[in-house]
Amino acid sequence: MISIGLVTEFFVVIFGLLAAASWNASDFNEDFASKKFNIYGVAMIVPTVGLLFLGGSALLLQKQIPQIEEIIWGALAGIIISAGLIAFCRIFRRVHGLWKPTKK
Incomplete structure (x- = not known):
């Protein structure tokens, strides 16, 4: 017989x-x-x-709309992540010559 704990641990590993x-x-x-x-x-x-994708899944699962403060914090996080990605790529472009657009 398989215990519930074993099945739970299995799914934790699979989802991870x-x-x-x-x-x-x-x-x-x-x-x-x-x-x-x-x-x-x-x-x-x-x-x-x-x-x-997140908005579509929230509509599909019929989740409630977040409060305006949560939306503002999420937008601020997206802006910070984008700025970090730009800074990261610009540094790598200078140091390693990576992330250069290819010419056709």
């Missing part, structure tokens, strides 16, 4: 691996896009796509 895989896949795609396109455009599109 899926979360790591999705994080790495999104990071790879972001790096790929930043090599092909302007980094400022990538920094604006990435949070927008995340917002669309």
